[in-house]
Every structure is written in structure tokens, then in C-alpha cells.
Amino acid sequence: MQIRHLISIKHLSNKFVEKLLKSAREMEAHPEAFADRAKGKILADLFFEPSTRTRLSFESAMLRLGGNMLGFSSPKGTSVEKGESLADTIRMAHSYADIIVLRHYIEGAGRVAAEISNVPVISGGTGSQEHPTQALLDLYTIWKHHGRFSNLKIAIVGDLRYGRTVPSLSYVLSLFPNNKIYFCSPKQLRVRREVLSEIEGKVEYEELEDLEEVLPKIDVAYITRVQKERFPDPQDYLKVRDSYVITPKTLGNVKESFILLHPLPRVGEISYEVDKLPQAKYFEQAKNGVYVRMAILDYFLNYPWEV
Ligand code: CP
Secondary structure (H helix, E strand, O other): OOOOOEOOHHHOOHHHHHHHHHHHHHHHHOHHHHOOOOOOOEEEEEEOOOOOHHHHHHHHHHHHOOOEEEEEOOOOOOHHHHOOOHHHHHHHHHHHOOEEEEEEOOOOHHHHHHHHOOOOEEEEEEOOOEOHHHHHHHHHHHHHHHOOOOOOEEEEEOOOOOOOHHHHHHHHHOOOOOOEEEEEOOHHHOOOHHHHHHHOOOOEEEEEOOHHHHHHHOOEEEEOOOOHHHOOOHHHHHHHOOOOOEOOOOOOOOOOOOEEEOOOOOOOOEOHHHHHOOOEOHHHHHHHHHHHHHHHHHHHHHOOOOO
């Protein structure tokens, strides 16, 4: 069996995730061995929302695999401005490229694109719904530091309502046994009920507000930005934007093996003084995105292994 598109972590098995991340580890260790895997192939990156990491790391991954890319980093300057639909944009992209990475503000845009496209569609994040490739690189970073996918205690912190990395990370953690998630947020930004319904019975979880309460017992804290652009009322954003600010003092009582992650960009949730601490792994996490996205592109272009 082959998976045709990567729109949601919910479509993946733990075996698939393990195999993909082991492939990413091979690519990190021996990049030269994979330098021709996408030779003659073209990636279309269609970004309807801003991005630095997702777009550039997919492009870097495609170049490292010997491929090329085309696309846009904003709908400005494309025929979307003249009213062209997403469906027709996808029809054009699949005529010009062998694989599509799509970031869109509309939830469900990835599913629509996958239904239309003749070539694999990889979600680069849609609305507040999901960001599956981010969750895969998050788990890769956790695996590199803790050496396991299971028996992990993880606090996911901040904007759990609008942050799209939150559902995807929760789903991927729920594929492996004995993980525990602490959802840590202000009341207004609690994790959405549909996400809890999806993980119910698959992974243990707890909702709380006080991060300091759990810091000494967790393996990973995953801090997220409060998503200003998704608040219907800007006043509501101002009330919660500084709910959690990590400083060196915050991390005074963590386990020796503890790591601090953030999908980035940060806008004040982690003070710059934290960057030099050994627990700060968020820039390495972003770099890992290249290897994980190399493995994703290789899988969907070449299907090198069976699911
Ligand atoms: N983590 C992430 O998706 O970053 P970008 O928005 O810069 O792609």
C-alpha cells in the first residue's frame, strides 16, 4: 500500500512514522547518498500564507535531493488576485510539477487539493487545523534527544486553540504507547474539543494553566506562539498574548534530559537569554525540518518502501 497525500497525521500509522523518521536519520547522516533522489523532478510550493521555515526547508530539501522548484510565497501577484479558485490553481500546479506543498488559511484546503491533484499534495499547514510535517519534525527532534517515541511526558503550552501544530503533535504522540500530554494554556485558548475527541483513549492527557506545576516532571516543553492573526477581536489577543514567557529562571527546576521546543516563529514566548541554555533545541528543531522533509519528498516521489 502507498499513501498518496500527506494532509493529516490522522492518516498515518506509527509504523509509517517510524520508518519515515528512520529514513530522515539516514539522510541527515549520509546526505550525499540521496543527492539524486529527486533528479528531474519539480516541487510546486503554493503558499497562501506567510512562511519562513516550512517553505525554505522544503526548498532546501528538494535541492539537496537533486530536484528543482517553482511556486509562490504569497497569492499576491498570482491569478488568485483575479479570482482564480484553489481548484484551478491546483490543476495548473499539477500540470507543471511532480509534487505540491500547500499552505492555506482555509481549513480543509489540503483535502480539496488532494481530491483534485494528480500528483501528491503535502500540507504545509492549513488554518488552525493541522501542520503534519511540523509534527513529524517535532517528533524527530524528540526522538534524537530522548531516543524513543513512547513513555514521554510533554507539555504543549500557549495557544492551543488556534495553533495548528498543536493538533498534529497531539495526534502523532497518540500513535505511540504510554505518552502523556499536559495541555497548558489560559482558559480562553484551551485545546479544541475535536482534538481531544480524536486522542481520547489513545493517549493520556491533562489540561492545566500553571506550567511551573509540571516543569519538574516533564521530558519536553513545546511552547507555541499566540496566533494574533486568528483572533476575531484584537482586544482578546492583548489579554492573553503574554500568558507564558520562558526565561532562564523558569527552567531552574527541570530534569537533566529536559528539552525546550518551539515550532517558531517566536514573538516573546521565550526570552533571548534562553537561547544559550543546553535545553534550548528550537533552532536545531527547525534545522531537522530539512531532513524530515527530504524523507517526505523522497517517499512521495519514489515510494521507496511499502507502508
Ligand atoms: N513552524 C512553521 O510552520 O514556521 P513557518 O510559518 O515560518 O513556516
